[in-house]
Amino acid sequence: MDRVQIFDTTLRDGEQSPGATMNVEEKLAIARQLEHLGVDVIEAGFAASSEGDYESVCRVAATVSRPIVLSLARTREQDIDRAVRAVERARRPGIHIFIATSDIHLQHKLMMSRQEVLDAAVWAVTRARKHLDYIEFSAEDASRSDADYLVQVFAAVIEAGATTINVPDTTGYAVPEEYGALFRVLQARVPGGDRVIWSAHCHNDLGMAVANSLAAVQNGARQIECTVNGIGERAGNTAMEEVVMAIKTRPDRFGVETGIVTEQIYPTSRLLAQITGITVPLNKPIVGDNAFAHEAGIHQDGVLKHRLNYEIMRPETVGLASNRIVLGKHSGRHAFVARLKELGLDTTEVDMNRVFERFKALADSKKNVYDEDLIALVAQESLRGVRDRYELVYLNVTSSSTAVPHATVKLRIDGEEVAGQGTGDGMVDACFKAISEIAGRHPQLQRYAVKAITGGTDAQGEVSCLVSEDGSTVTGQGSHTDIVQASALAYVNALNKLEYRRLYKQKPQAEVGP
Numbered sequence: 085m086d087r088v089q090i091f092d093t094t095l096r097d098g099e100q101s102p103g104a105t106m107n108v109e110e111k112l113a114i115a116r117q118l119e120h121l122g123v124d125v126i127e128a129g130f131a132a133s134s135e136g137d138y139e140s141v142c143r144v145a146a147t148v149s150r151p152i153v154l155s156l157a158r159t160r161e162q163d164i165d166r167a168v169r170a171v172e173r174a175r176r177p178g179i180h181i182f183i184a185t186s187d188i189h190l191q192h193k194l195m196m197s198r199q200e201v202l203d204a205a206v207w208a209v210t211r212a213r214k215h216l217d218y219i220e221f222s223a224e225d226a227s228r229s230d231a232d233y234l235v236q237v238f239a240a241v242i243e244a245g246a247t248t249i250n251v252p253d254t255t256g257y258a259v260p261e262e263y264g265a266l267f268r269v270l271q272a273r274v275p276g277g278d279r280v281i282w283s284a285h286c287h288n289d290l291g292m293a294v295a296n297s298l299a300a301v302q303n304g305a306r307q308i309e310c311t312v313n314g315i316g317e318r319a320g321n322t323a324m325e326e327v328v329m330a331i332k333t334r335p336d337r338f339g340v341e342t343g344i345v346t347e348q349i350y351p352t353s354r355l356l357a358q359i360t361g362i363t364v365p366l367n368k369p370i371v372g373d374n375a376f377a378h379e380a381g382i383h384q385d386g387v388l389k390h391r392l393n394y395e396i397m398r399p400e401t402v403g404l405a406s407n408r409i410v411l412g413k414h415s416g417r418h419a420f421v422a423r424l425k426e427l428g429l430d431t432t433e434v435d436m437n438r439v440f441e442r443f444k445a446l447a448d449s450k451k452n453v454y455d456e457d458l459i460a461l462v463a464q465e466s467l468r469g470v471r472d473r474y475e476l477v478y479l480n481v482t483s484s485s486t487a488v489p490h491a492t493v494k495l496r497i498d499g500e501e502v503a504g505q506g507t508g509d510g511m512v513d514a515c516f517k518a519i520s521e522i523a524g525r526h527p528q529l530q531r532y533a534v535k536a537i538t539g540g541t542d543a544q545g546e547v548s549c550l551v552s553e554d555g556s557t558v559t560g561q562g563s564h565t566d567i568v569q570a571s572a573l574a575y576v577n578a579l580n581k582l583e584y585r586r587l588y589k590q591k592p593q594a595e596v597g598p
């Protein structure tokens with residue numbers, strides 16, 4: 085079967101989701117998991133956009149070995165040179181150069197003529213080609229560009245050395261038939277088009293990113309650009325798990341295959357949700373909690389009689405175990421390690437003694453430890469390399485129906501323990517106020533959400549809070565069987581991320597992005 089490359093842009097376009105900013109260690113944890121998942125290309129960031137992005141691209145390039153590692157770049161000298169330098173240590177380096185081609189972008193954003201854009205594109209590809217063999221060129225807003233002009237631009241950049249041609253539906257405006265037809269026309273008309281890989285890059289503004297990407301594949305595209313859980317600008321990008329499973333489930337329609345290890349889909353989705361705090365809706369295809377749940381009696385009866393009555397995919401195929409209760413407080417280290425292996429979790433960067441200790445503590449506080457708990461534990465541990473300024477040492481919160489909620493908190497700040505107190509409208513509010521007081525920072529809380537990782541009254545609560553300070557917005561994450569503790573951990577995590585942003589003076593990508 086023909087192979088379709090999976091180009092993952094979770095760390096670049098995905099990070100452009102509001103509040104999805106990740107620090108270097110978090111990006112490395114995602115990149116390692118993406119390699120494990122079997123993606124072909126990782127777009128690690130936009131090296132010229134900030135010091136933080138530059139460092140992330142460099143570190144991802146030095147960490148993964150099988151996938152191609154790219155940095156995004158505009159058609160500017162400084163962008164190209166910085167991107168080339170950032171991917172220097174990659175075993176398989178590449179660059180992704182883009183410039184807009186639609187008249188609307190040319191007139192109202194770039195203020196450039198068609199000839200100037202064409203010259204800039206050729207100049208940039210020629211410059212990058214002196215250093216790199218793998219060159220992707222994107223015509224931003226291609227789906228709203230004049231087809232004759234696209235043919236001209238693509239022919240010129242192929243001649244200059246581009247090896248992959250990307251046709252983005254930047255605004256999520258296209259519909260499947262139209263987007264598929266554009267691929268057909270371009271492949272037929274662009275001289276040299278048979279020497280390159282044609283790539284689809286779709287946004288989900290009208291809910292058609294996955295359908296458009298699949299239409300492109302049916303019309304010759306052999307690369308799909310996507311993100312885990314479909315995160316990304318505005319309504320997001322093509323969801324990796326959805327296109328991959330559509331291709332796998334309907335070989336009769338697509339006749340192609342991907343290199344994705346589908347059993348790693350669910351752990352990857354969980355890791356990203358945990359890091360970014362962007363949770364997956366219950367009814368999200370493939371990775372939502374309800375994606376494989378049969379509620380109606382008639383459906384349950386049908387599934388029990390024969391799975392294929394209502395199931396088109398098996399949950400195990402995407403990494404969801406069917407035997408969900410796995411371990412408890414009597415489970416030994418051997419069973420614990422064996423289960424992590426069965427789940428295919430990447431434990432290379434994890435101190436197994438510490439994870440096992442934390443597992444024992446968790447098993448003491450809740451009866452059943454589920455696969456989802458284990459995935460969360462390993463994800464938290466694999467992020468421990470982050471240089472955290474603040475650490476939660478102690479928390480005591482009191483409340484009753486008559487007394488004002490009161491919190492006593494101890495934090496370790498730069499290695500020194502500092503205690504403080506706070507009162508508030510509720511226990512979580514009191515706790516956040518105490519932490520803010522001690523840290524001397526008062527970010528604005530924009531969103532607070534709590535979700536049970538598994539079922540039952542002893543479930544671990546996973547809290548995410550979106551906070552803003554001085555123009556930076558970050559999401560903090562915390563999980564614990566006690567949701568007030570989970571909230572405190574999430575808030576402290578958010579403060580650490582704000583500190584990281586301050587240190588790296590990381591500009592929000594929107595200011596410098598495409």
Ligand code: KIV
Pocket residue numbers: 097182222223224225250252253254255285287598
């Ligand atoms: O959506 C888009 O056009 C992009 C380009 C930079 C490829 O993300």
Ligand code: ZN
Pocket residue numbers: 097252254285287
């Ligand atoms: Zn995009």
